[in-house]
Amino acid sequence: QPKPVEQPAPAEPAATEAPAATEAPAPTEPPAPVIKVGQVTDMGGIDDKSFNASAWKGVQDAVTEFGIEGKYLESQQQSDYAKNIQQYLDEGTDLIVTVGFLLGVDTAKTALANPDQKMAIVDYTFPDCWPGAEVGVQCGTDQELPNVRGLAFQTDQASFLAGYLAAGMTKSGKVATYGGLPIPTVTIFMKGFEAGVKYYNQQKGTNVEVLGWNTATGEGSFTNNFESLDDGRAQAESFVQEGADIILPVAGPVGLGSAAYCKETGSCLIIGVDADWYDTAPEYKDILLTSVLKKIDVAVFDTIKDVVEGNFTGGTVVYTIADGGVDIAPFHEFDDDVSAELKAELEAIKAALIDGSLTVDGVLGQ
Amino acid sequence: MAAENLSTKIPSRKRIATGIALLVIGLLMSVFFLPGTETGQTATFGLNLSSSAAILLPDMTLPVQTSLYVLVLIVVFMGAYHMARGIRSPGALFGVVAFCFVAAFLIWATRGRSLSLIGMLTSSLVRATPIALAALCGVISERAAVVNIGIEGIMLIAAEASVVTASLSDSLYIGLMVGILSGALIAALHAWLVIRFKVDQIVSGVAINIFATGTTSFLSSKYLQHQSDLLNNSGTFPIISIPLLSKIPIIGPIFFENNLIVYLMMIIVIVMHIVLYYTPWGLRTRAVGEHPKAADTLGINVYLMRYVNVIVGGMIAGLGGAYFTLGSVGRFDEVMTAGKGFIGLAAMIFGNWNPLGAFTSSLIFGFADSLQVKMQILKVPIPSSILGMAPYIVTMIVLTGLVGQAIPPAADGQPYEK
């Protein structure tokens, strides 16, 4: 199966910019009847410091921007997905935003059963088929569900930059990353990060080592949960003991545990994920090198915007470094510590990634 | 005559079995670990913490294959000797073998690489702290015959309470106090239910757990997550290195470079041991746990003893809860205790209901846990989720092999009717 990151980014990204040209309705005159948007979280819950949270941010932004009505429903278990979606159907919600690949099947089924219900799903597209689906028609292509927009992110491009930056900034010659669980949406960060470091070594003939992930073997460090911040702390402590001084935690709130350790001991720097931790976790700004941005909020906001403006389309939208859907955050506190040339190199790499002359897989030799 | 060869005959069967088991373990060790290695390969173990400015020790560099052979031989020898002569204390036997196995595993995993041994041991103690505190809570209250499996819940509530107050008051110490008090409060509720109303003790514990999970998550998602920096940002206790002691190689960084809560935990272990076995209070506590009626007939107030012990236990658990926030990450998130309370109970049981034992077994967990983390970093070709099972499997093995017959206080879990 093609992974979303490997899919050719279709025209949608353009679509997301296009409407900017068309006149947006001023927030003062709310369109009547008021548009209803409902988000269904996965098990992580709305406060997962990760994609549920940032999706919700997108909804809230839209609420303030367009005066729409936005709600969320937390799922506590698998069987809640269908139930929560159904709840929104009953309430006559205009756009249902489901978060996470675990909601894929239920989203697809609902979409098929209710062809004019607009839906969007974060971190998922529909390459997979399910029993009862007509292969090639309902699934197995990118475009199979006209009323569902799959929001995918080429996160590895951003974490590639982060990796390069980390390699450039490390004093000990060792950088580290770990995940919550070995699942694609997590490992794609780690993969890009390793690639970035590797690329740096290629360029500079250095030998910066990445702890906690190895794309070749697919082995790495995982806390096996997204709850226990204490585990995050232990991971950081362990990495530091093994000599790492920059850490990219890809485990939602667990990462804050690592941040806490770095802040307390001052022995390491953290690279945030998903949102810019400078805003979401300001208490750690003085050990925050940068963040790998995965702008789910923007994606969700755009989708809602399209709904509001009546040009919602289904299919897959892959957000890339090109359209700024993924990126790395400013260096904030560390702006002075990052050398001008490193900044320049990062810009160059960014450009190369955009024009495709440089690809993550290419670096990893795949 | 008959009696003698009898008393030797019966155990000897067991001995043979154990002996063979050991030989098998030795065999397995060589089968698993030797193949992967190359001659001349070495494994390097760091004996210093970058953070500690102690007298620097040289790193310990071991020849992989030789050391593996040695370890395997030790195990095999133990097996053979046990079969022939028989080794008195099963504890020692198990200890040595376990050590050899773990050492072999470490050396194998570290072959051609390096690993910070001290680092691992340090984190073992830190990781053991909440477990030990939970276990100590269990010990003190079960010595008075009150089972408390609500520890997990108590810790959750204490964690949240302490971080919120600490954030609001900008004082970690106030936070700590409140954490401990909240622990005492919930424990008092438990005591009230099981003593005054004779509620089944396990039931009350389960109820407390469910209730605590609900309440903390409820408040968390309703308030903490939204005013994060006002309510949920306490910072953590700094690491205090004890002047001279922390300079001792190996021991220093492990025991004398920790934060307040870790120190408190170690102090409580010692104090509780002394109190239980060398003071009237301890004597009465144990009597109440073993034979409450006897204590009663001697004019000891059974109910009072139980109330106090359970509440003190709650305070200790409260401290354990505060560890997760004030002692570790400075913020609260839903169900962040992640089952440590239950593991603490396991530690208490195979610590045989006494403080030192509970502490030691907590260390075993802590070790298994940090070992698991290190193994992942060393990219051992075992899936992380499988490695993640280590602490739990260790528990089961120890429970089964060593203290399957652990004897709880005689009246443990039973309400006392006059």
Place this chain on the structure above:
Amino acid sequence: MPPVLQLKGITKAFPGVLANDHIDLELNEGEIHCLLGENGAGKTTLMNILYGLYKPDAGEIYVRGQKAEIENPNDAIQRGIGMVHQHFMLVPVMTVTENVMLGVEEKRNGVFLDRAKVAARIREISHDYGLEVDPDAYIKDLPVGIQQRVEIIKVLYRQADILILDEPTAVLTPQEVEGLFKILRSLVAKGKSLIFITHKLKEVMALADRITVLRLGRTVGTVTPSEVTPERLASMMVGREVNLTVSKKPPKVGDVALEVKDLYVEDERHQVAVRGLSLDVRAGEVLGIAGVQGNGQTQLVYALTGLAPVLSGEIRILGKPVRKPTPRKILELGVGHVPEDRQRHGLILSFPIHDNMVLCTYYQAPFARGINLQEKVIVANAETLAKQFDVRTPNVFVPASSLSGGNQQKVIVAREFSRPIKLLIASQPTRGLDVGSIEYIHSRIIEKRDEGAAVLVVSSELDEILALSDRIAVMYRGQIVDIVPAAQASKEYLGLLMAGISPADAAKSVAPVAAGEVERVF
């Protein structure tokens, strides 16, 4: 001078039971006052009230003339009242010292226990009153006799001068009883006053200055030994004439039903408790095993009934050798077992009576078809047995726990005797029961024997052994030291054997066989 202790109109009701009904009692300085009454008469309750464990519903207590409000044991201890409880109040996993000091601990520098000081005091006491005991021994390792001494020491350590002893002799050998009596007399000589609870008439006669008899919670009367005969006391106790001797025909002995050769058994702590024991029991006879508790009788019975594994040796039941005996195998061979501890082994207390009546046969026809329990049959069975064995209960649906001790025992007896058994193993069959129940159960056992079953009776009550047995085996340190025909066995001789004197030496001091028939009263 006023009596040291006066109880006036003490009344106490429990749910459904009027345990004490306006009881009056006086205890004079330096007197041994016996409190006599069958089980459930209210003796313990009365004493518990005196000791502050229960609150009386009505009545007053005067200690040395002053009215005393005794709310809890502390008040009692304050007033110099001490109690040796019917069921020992000792913590098994603690040492003698710890048990004695519990509640009144000596402290070193204000905090720490001062074990040494207490141990020294204990040695003094044991010296003064001849209560030899090692202060550092763990209770669980001590024989009951010694445990009782510890209980007494506990009381003395608290400087009590009014001592209450609740059925202290139930668990002692004749010699130990003698020893205890010596101690008690020496206590009295030192000015202590004693209340001595028992339902053994001979002890009362031997020891008491005065006797107060209770029945069904009421005072029947207070007498002195000189005024009464045992028979008189017994009828005061029970409220009717009772026959204190077991009349039985000479045995019609058949062939060997139980054969034990060179048996070795371990106890829970893996000490060899039965070492090389051999015996055989023939159909139609009663073999009584006398011996002080803790000489391996329990393990012997456990081994014979499959409750404990056999280390080595051979057991043949009805000629068949049983290897690796399991309880079920043995039960199915036609063995009946009246267990020593009726509440631990004999019954499932929370189960209704009818289920307890089929505890060993629930899986057999007619009580089960396939795996289906036949409730009707089971209930019917229980009802007939309850009638037949005169179990006092409103109906067979009540849980066994709500039955009195004696009736609980009757349930067990009914269950075991109603099965077709060829070998009966009865361990302490009448412990803690009242005369009425004892009389009944004894007659049932003899009945079985006359039906041609082999009977093995284990009891620490020598009188019971003498009353029931055709042959008597004395067990000491896990071995049978001697077997004598019961008819002419002399109690003194048996007593010496039980105390560990070798048959030879014992025979020197007393005649192994008494002249003529001895009357069996107890």
Place this chain on the structure above:
Amino acid sequence: MSAKEKTEKTETRPKSEKNRSQAFWQSLLVPVLAVFTGLVLGGIVIAATDKGVAAAFGNFSANPVGIFPAIWKAVATAYGALFYGSLGSPREIIEGLRVYRSSGDMALLLKAIYPFTESLVTATPYIFAGLAVALGFRCGLFNIGAEGQFFMGALGSAFVGYSLIGLPWFIHLPLAILGGAVAGAVWGAIPGYLKAKFGAHEVVNTIMMNWIAFRLSDWLLTGPMKASGFRPVTPTIQRAAELPRFFPDPLRFNWGFILALLVAWLVYWFLFKTTLGFEIRAVGANPDGAKYAGMSVTRNFVLVMTLSGALAGLAGASQVLGVDHWVGQGFSAGYGFDSIALALLGKSHPLGVVLSALLFGVLRSGATRMQSLAGIPIDIISIIQGLVIIFVAAPAIIRWIFRIRVSEQETVLTRGWGK
């Protein structure tokens, strides 16, 4: 001894036959009041954390009575949503029926009964898991491992469900159910065996088995059992392995519920009507007595833990085969743990378990609507559950609150560390 007879009569009169039905109703009284009290306290929490109420308090000085409507509004909206969302509104149901009668159009009716069916769907795994724990209690074993067994059961049945292809349903479905039961049984049997053989405390071992199960499922879902494609979930099971549903989507009400009731009855029969059940209860009540009577205590420990595990496994199976059809990470919402509460609430009696399972089903499934319409975090349900358990476990409190005299003898459900 006539007096003694009298005493025994008086003390045992309440136990006599004719009062049994009355006793039954009494035994219901406490749980009902407990639930009620739990809801009341839950309401207080809701009100206390409600913005409207806070606002009303804000201008307390201005308008002191204003808080009462505010409180009423808060609580009413919440519980209104809760019960509408779990039972549906009678009016709609009647309306639906009418329409269905007149014009065979079911749509309205289905929509009306949807909430109620959802409650039954949620209750189904609760029934199985509750029975699992209850069975353990009956044998004096405390199975905290239902959660892990639930997981293994789910994975087991899922595996059978997707790996076998082309079987007719009447073979495939039973196999899949069996798969779940067996997987759960294994997970339960291990601690059972360890207790029987080595006397290791089943309480701790089952907890450990839970964690091992979670890790194992993480591994299986990201490795061996991963569906093609990149999602860490099992493939969807074959149609033939699904527990048939009674109504078209979105109604998920399926045969699992019927199966649950059937099994509940089976457990009742097994426990109280068979020799095996007799043994189990005997061992639970008094192991020594059971041994004396020739029963094998250890065998019963293993047997019961195995069966208990199987039941919990069935809970997982019913969820996969009836509702989800595939297994992904974080599959369960703590069914195993709630089921402990449930077994207690049901006094370890199958009927009681079924009733309390229905209650939990109603609470859990109504929570969705409450969350959406009243914006109450779903965790409130756990709070209410916790309170309910406390009150059920402490009838004394209830009597004390409501000044009632309920004379029921407390049955000891657990004994410390399952000694």
